Amino acid sequence: MRAFVGLPCPEGWIASLVRAQARLTGGRRVAPEDLHLTLAFLDDQPEVRLEALHETLDARPLPVASLRAKTFEMLGTTKARAIVLDIAPEAGLTALRDRVRTAARAAGIDLPRDRFRPHITLTRFGATARPDMERLPGHLARLGRPDLPEARATGVTLWSSVLTPDGPLYEPLSTYPLRAA
Secondary structure: OOOEEEOOOOOOHHHHHHHHHHHHOOOOEHHHHHEEEEEEEEEEEOOOHOOOOHHHHHHHEOOOOOOEEEEEEEEEEOOOOOEEEEEEEHHHHHHHHHHHHHHHHOOOOOOOOOOOOOOOEEOOOOOOOOOOOHHHHHHHHHHOOOOOEEEEEEEEEEEEEEEOOOOOOOEEEEEEEEEEO
């Protein structure tokens, strides 16, 4: 089963992000209920490993984390892959990601080493999409700085992800509360 672990988008941010999406042209908008920040992409995993991950995440307290919006950005240098809301990589958020990745590895899930760039994807450009690279920076500039209050993450979710021609379909499998140490 294809899966990932992440943080749901704070409820108080969703309306503003949907308005930002409406001001962008091209690409495929992420549905409001699917907006999230990925902590660990697990790829395809057997259910036994996902169950082991569930047991580990359920048994250990996960640290609290705050989300602070930085800026709207484009992912991809020569060709845009997505428009995202970058999130400040604060210590609590990084510690939470590290704890989730440690739990995944303990469950036998092999994760690649990668640099943590916390973000919420707003719009995706598929392999055949041709975003207007000349105008995209102007669209991003018109969005301005995100006017979103700092938000405290309330829980981590394990989602399944099924790829379809219309984009991925996400289903929450389990949610784990965050607790102050």
